[in-house]
Amino acid sequence: MELFLESYSRPTITWDDLAWLRERTRLPIVLKGVLHPDDARRAVDHGVDGIVVSNHGGRQVDGAIGSMQALPAVLQAVGGRATVLLDRGIRGGADVFKALHVGAEAVLVGRAWAYGLAVAGSPGCAR
Numbered sequence: 001m002e003l004f005l006e007s008y009s010r011p012t013i014t015w016d017d018l019a020w021l022r023e024r025t026r027l028p029i030v031l032k033g034v035l036h037p038d039d040a041r042r043a044v045d046h047g048v049d050g051i052v053v054s055n056h057g058g059r060q061v062d063g064a065i066g067s068m069q070a071l072p073a074v075l076q077a078v079g080g081r082a083t084v085l086l087d088r089g090i091r092g093g094a095d096v097f098k099a100l101h102v103g104a105e106a107v108l109v110g111r112a113w114a115y116g117l118a119v120a121g122s123p124g125c126a127r
Helices: 002-008 015-024 037-045 067-078 093-102 112-126
Strands: 030-034 050-053 083-087 106-108
Touching (some): 030 037, 030 083, 093 106
Parallel strands (some): 030 050, 050 083
16 A cells, blocks of 8 residues: 555645646646546636546546546536546446536547457457
């Protein structure tokens, strides 16, 4: 656990760092890993253009809620002020359809294309 925290965590990052970044670029800023509506609201207040609802593969962080479960509350909190994308937990086309129906503007499919490519080349990627 300690190695995980050292590798994937930087507790010195604060909301002020996001505001600092917003002041320095006109490029779109998309914040990934938002699961709580309060964090979504705060991110938009700090100038992000998009939010990726993602638990970063919750199996690594035992107890994290699923991205699809968090999506409706995040969408409500954002209230159309930023683009909302969904990542993680997509097992097939039906999950994509559900996420879009709930209100996500797009769905990130992660590494599925890479697995198909590795197994069967271009046809596997397309499938």
